Amino acid sequence: MQVASSLREALITGGKTVKDVSHDISRHVENKPTKLWWAAMAVSVAVMAYGFYCLCYLLWEGVGVWGLNKTVGWAWDITNFVWWVGIGHAGTLISAILLLFRQRWRMSINRAAEAMTIFAVICAATFPFAHMGRLWLGFYWVFPLPNTWGSLWANFNSPLLWDVFAISTYFTVSLVFWYMGLIPDFAVIRDRAVVQGAKIRAQVYNALSFGWQGGAKTWMRYESVALILAGLSTPLVLSVHTIVSMDFATSVIPGWHTTIFPPYFVAGAIFSGFAMVLTLLLITRKVFKLEDYITIYHIELMNIIIIITGSIVGIAYITELFIAWYSGVEYEGYAFYNRVSGPFAWSYWSMMTCNVISPQLFWIKKIRTSLVATFVLSIIVNIGMWFERFVIIVTSLHRDYIPSSWTMFSPTMYDIGEYLFTFGFFFTAFLLFAKFFPVINMAEVKSIVKVSSLEKKENASH
Amino acid sequence: MEESKKIYWKGLEQLTNDSEFVKHADNEFGQAPEENTGHSRRDFLRMMGFGMSAVALAACEAPIRKAIPYVNKPMDVDPSIANYYASTYTNGGDYCSIVVKVREGRPIKVDGNSLSSVTKGGTSAQVEASVLSLYDNSRLRAPKAFNSKTTWENLDKIIIDKLGSVATSGGKIAIVSNTILSPSTKATIDKFKAKYPSAQHVVYDQVSAYGILKANEESFGTAMIPSYDFSKANVIVSIASDFLTSGVSPIEATKQYAQGREVGEDKKEMSRHYQFETILSLTGANADYRTMIRPSEEGAVGVELYNLIAAKAGRASVGKGKSVTYLEDAANDLWASRGKALVVAGSNDKAVQVVVNGINDMLGSYGTTILGTPVNFRQGNDEAMANFIKDAEAGNVAAVIFYNCNPVYDHPMGANLAEGLKKVGVKISTAYKEDETGTLADFIAPDHHYLEAWNDAEPKKGYYSIAQPAISPIFKSRAAQESLLVWAGETNVDYFEILKNNWKSWFFTGGNFQAWWDKCLYDGVLEKPGAEVALSFAGNVSAAADSIAVNYKASEWEFVAYENGTVGNGSQANNPLLQELPDPITKAVWDHYVTVSAKDAGDLDFREAKTLYANLKINGKEVKLPILVQPGQAPRTIGIPLGYGRTKAGKVAETVGGANAYGFVTMVNGSLSFSGAADFKASEETYQIATTQTHHTYMGRQTVIQETVLSEFQQKDWQREYQPAVSTWSDQEDHKVKPGELSMWKGHHYNNHHWGMAIDLNTCTGCAACVVACNVENNVSLVGREEVINRREMHWLRIDRYYSSAVQPESWSWKQAEAAAENPEVVFQPMLCQHCNNAPCETVCPVAATTHSTEGLNQMAYNRCIGTRYCANNCPYKVRRFNWFKYHDNQQFATSNPAMNTDLGKMVLNPDVTVRSRGVMEKCSFCVQRIQNGKLGAKKERRPLQDGEVVTACQAACSTGAIVFGDINNPDSKISKLLKIRPTKNKDDKEDITLVDKIADNPRAYQVLEEIGVKPNIWYLAKVRNKSKVEAQVN
Secondary structure, three states, X not given: OOOOOOOOOOOOOOXXXXXXXXXXXXXXXXXXXXXXXXXHHHHHHHHHHHHHHHHHHHHHHOHHHOOOOOOXXXXXXXXXXXXXXXXXXXXXXXXXXXXXXXXXXXHHOHHHHHHHHHHHHHHHHHHHHHOOOOHHHHHHHOOOOOOOXXXXXXXXXXXXXXXXXXXXXXXXXXXXXXXXXXXXXXXXXXXXXXXXXXXXXXXXXXXXXXXXXXXXXHHHHHHHHHHHHHHHHHHHHHHHHHHHHHHHHOOOOOOOOOOOHHHHHHHXXXXXXXXXXXXXXXXXXXXXXXXXXXXXXXXXXXXXXXXXXXXXXXXXXXXXXXXXXXXXXXXXXXXXXXXXXXXXXXXXXXXXXXXXHHHHHHHOHHHXXXXXXXXXXXXXXXXXXXHHHHHHHHHHHOOOOOHHHOOOOOOOHHHXXXXXXXXXXXXXXXXXXXXXXXXXXXXXXXXXXXXXXXXXXXXXXX | OOOOOOOOOXXXXXXXXXXXXXXXXXXXXXXXXXOOOOOOHHHHHHHHHHHHHHHHHHHOOOOOOOOOOOOOOOXXXXXXXXXXXXXXXXXXXXEEEEEEEEEOOEEEEEEEOOOOOOOOOOOOHHHHHHHHHXXXXXXXXXXXXXXXXXXXXXXXXXXXXXXXXXXXXXOOEEEEEOOOOOHHHHHHHHHHHHHOOOEEEEEOOOOOOHHHHHHHHHHHOOOOEEEEOHHHOOEEEEEOOOOXXXXXXXXXXXXXXXXXXXXXXXXXXXXXXXXXXXXXXXXXXXXXXXXXXXXXXXXXXXXXXXXXXXXXXXXXXXXXXOOOOOHHHHHHHHHHOOOOEEEEEOOOOHHHHHHHHHHHHHOOOEOOOEEEEEEOOOOXXXXXXXXXXXXXXXXXXXXXXXXXXXXXXXXXXXXXXHHHHOOOOEEEEOOOEOOHHHHHOOEEOOOOOHHHOOEEEEEEOOEEEEEOOOOOOOOOOOOHHHHHHHHOOOOOOOHHHHHHHHHHHXXXXXXXXXXXXXXXXXXXXXXXXXXXXXXXXXXXXHHXXXXXXXXXXXXXXXXXXXXXXXXXXXXXXOXXXXXXXXXXXXXXXXXXXXXXXXXXXXXXXXXXXXEEEEEEEXXXXXXXXXXXXXXXXXXXXXXXXXXXXXXXXXXXXXXXXXXXXXXHOEEEOOEEEOEEEXXXXXXXXXXXXXXXXXXXXXOOOOOOOOEEEHHHHOOOOOOOOOOOOEEOOOOOOOOEEOHHHOOOOOOOEOOXXXXXXXXXXXXXXXXXXXXXXXXXXXXXXOOOHHXXXXXXOOOOOEEEEEEOEOOOHHHOOHHHHOOEOOOOOEEEEEEOOOOOOOOHHHHHOOOOOEEEOOOOOEEEOHHHOOOOOHHHHOOOOOXXXXXXXXXXXXXXXOOOOHHHHOOOHHHHOOOOOOOOOOOOEEOOOOOHHHHHHHHHHHHHOOOOOOOOOOOOHHHHHOOOOOEEEEEOOOOOOHHHHHHOEEEEEOOOOOEEOOEOOEEEOOOOEEOOOHHHOOOOOEEEEOXXXXXXXXXXXXX
């Protein structure tokens, strides 16, 4: 048990005991799902089904069912891909980097954030697959597999190939990290199931927990693996979006060919990831009555990260504009002139408003500690981050070097449908997660509940 | 037991240890019949597995495609080896001498024939596209009588019978045709007329030149059209003549015009071209000075020009003209280059042409730029045709034979004719397709497509041309000449024999006939130019000026009906190659529209393709057509392309629809007038016109378009204005180097060939023949209107057309640069894969599907492509095209892309080029199949590849020679000499031509987007305008 500092605010409120923690978290797994859960599930599955139809139609007919054209070869597909990958950043950042920095407030949120990461990365991965003209070949030709064509390998120069490695590595490490964290908690659910006499549940969770017994040696190993994995994932947090940004930065297209993209993309990813974590946790917290575990303090800290990353992103935007002017490069200049005042200016200004102006409201303590304001702003930030990718991809492509090829882009129902598919999948997966998996890392949270002696001391001082 | 020596033996053999026995001692059954060890249990399972899977596979029905081999190999047909036949394209009065490429008996490509001194190897979009018309699914399969299929015997019997009874009753028989260039056909018609003395031959042309014929009859005493030579003219003034597209002989004119426009270091002079016109025509787009006039002013501008020159020549002035911008400059320039000047007018009015003849006479053009060799292109007689239609309406025509023409559609009085035909007893059409006229005929006796038929042509007096079939008739068609002969009761009806005998009697001068005839067939042309007719002008200009003053009155709105560079007069409207070919000026495809100036179109946003319908009332006819906003269009005028609104031409043309603009044409001064008063109102209804280019200015980007004016270019040591340089840390004086000199890689070699291309923006007229040639050569998919609106046309080669904007450098703003000027300068830039040596597409492909060859080609391995489109995004030139859908064997694209969706259409596919599947990227390959063919040919003959052996399809199609392709490793190649290719230095500081980096010393040569360092293998030669620097619009 921990030594509590008298200077720090308690991270878990409500005088929770270790037993309370097990009970509060596990009961959602043990109880029958609520009507609200069923309703949410129905909506998610319906959306996913519609999206799946759109996806199947795309695969049947060809990429032409999207609104892409000879000039704009990527639009919603890669926008959505980058957006989801960005969202996927928060989980690992919270569990890995904050673990290394010994930020204990992460303990209440890391489980859900990691789950979100995994689902978001799956959502993201659907787009590079779906956007391929010949998926049936592409899904394995992009891997450097030995083949019968002699020395025919993937092109290691291509940032798309780097993406394949970056995302698959990131996904694998995140999945392992997440699952490993779940093991002791599965064991708790199993133990409770044994007591409650729920045989099947006990067996299932026993299998899921790999028969965890909780010996001191096991815990020791568990913690060292957690640390190693945290160490492994930390560079990944930075590398994934760096590499994603290189899809653009290594190209020759004005508006893409920008050296500040890697840090700018990473900051943006963390920015959007935290916003998404907030959106999800505020709902989970409310529905599962986890106010004592995810406190206003947690929310405030996350909002502070949003201010920081939002400001970095804002500076990046302004730097881009400055360089476009300062460099004197005509095409770069026009690309940004076109972003600001061209036919897609509305998307640029949506991005600016959502990403640069709105997070600044969090400087006001009242706003950053308000649940409603946080919820609304977290959604706005994610809208803004979607527009950021749209602006980068579409407005750079639609008017590049040769004016004769300038075109507009407008999405079709299949562009929208594919996006909805990922939403449907994401929420379906998240709801399943919330129902069947402990949404808060019980094992870790137990390490920060106040000890009973301290509680007594506190009571005495009143 | 040890003692027991009892031995049991199987037989005596064992006892005796017989050697035969010992051999088989291990076998249980001794020498029993040998066991068949071939079938083990495993084999059984294997067989069963195979059997089951074979049954399962057989259950999945695979499409059966029959490939029937030759039983006896025909002579000259070698699989995969192309044969070439010289032939002749004729379509009414249009002519082109061609070479047909035939693979396994199927014509797949038409190229120009350079042996012809009329077309000199040039082609046009229509000529290039005509090969697909051969495989048109809407062609007639057999003759038709009274709307049902019949046999030739039956048809002939009825027709002979009917014509006989008409002849006996003395009824009038009319043979209606467009201009017939073929002397043998004319002789055939004469034979027919001999049999039926009441027969009359009526000739009309869709776009008539009857006014010129009449004017020349008045001016010179003979109704003929002389040969124009634009190459000899230093100053060309055109009053609304689009001689590069729809003039009398556009292919010839394009070639000559380009000769005059060509500049180089040893030729620093070029022609100056003034254009006065209403719509922005292709010719006007190439002009140095262009003035917008209204159609009613054409005559008055001519008269004014006459008066201006008459004042200098000391002749009396006539009538009252109208002075317009640049007209005085034009007059001064013309007068200054007397004898090397040429004035042409597009008007079909005799009076206007007489005035122009008068001007040319004063300028001494006759005998210098206008030669007395009569051309036979447009011989139509508007009055005779009008009289025929009136006769038909009056019921005075007993029988009519429409010889390969379609006047119900393409004559202004077509509707009257359709009415009149009801009163005609016998109606016969010989068109190879059932068209608007054929539908009204009782009998259709389908002629061959020109590629299936023997024929000849005399485009100019003394210049003969022969057409030989490149394929035996696909359907049960018959040469129209043969039909006429059969109906005339001739016994000798083999048109080939007749043609051969005609040539023998007309042109053969002795010697070995077979050898002579073979030579004629080989060359495709026979040229025996006679003496030129002396042209001495005796026209009455004053009367003409008076007639002009009477006939033309300005009205609020005026229209011009014109032939565009794609669908043309509409006879090939069912050819999707032409429907999907962007109009050289408007860049619109698959749509009929009216062009209106930006001011008149009001608030319509020019860039967005969304537009409004206009309600038009012309010549009493009301039509609704979408508006296309056109810079350079004279105010309060509308332009309407001819050739649309076909109602019976096949699926393609009928899908496009539109309005028939021939109905707007009226008779003025005894000939057809393609302009007049109109009533125009924009409606509220919106429409989207499919265009392939939606932004029209080049934004002042000199890296894309580089221009200069002649006076600058003539200066010694002239350098292009735009010379990008990159600042470096180096200790050179200005710290600047050329972008091409910066590289991470040095000393890369192309040891064998290094393919490159030069495109001269000065001689490119933008005619787009190369685009069609590229489509046909490379099996490029045609995607249809919807997909063009989605901006997904597949053209590997496109012609970018840019207008100048009104923005000035001192008040530069991007916003202003985005909009075209009211009367813009125009530049055409053929844009195709630049085959970059540092190709940005190659590095980004995750599967290495696009790679660089050892000869500098940027190659696509379709089979490896997974379709991420990253390469297309990263292509700075945006020349990569993605197969968004399956364009072949897909009913969705059957109309727009018959070449890949119908069995008949597929015959046109080039077997050397893969048809691309869905989901892969494609782009220009520099005709790699032609390169390969050339290399293999040279290899077989054990010799190096000669320069000029490999010609890309676009280069071959280019009438003006603006495209030069070749090996820039070869210092003697045409391209190396043109560009003045200089090798760079290798590591050892020695010049090495095989190094990738080469320098082009031609001062006009530049590479598009040079500064981004992708090092293209295509150089453009900067455009030179022959105008004063002050007036050149800079952006």
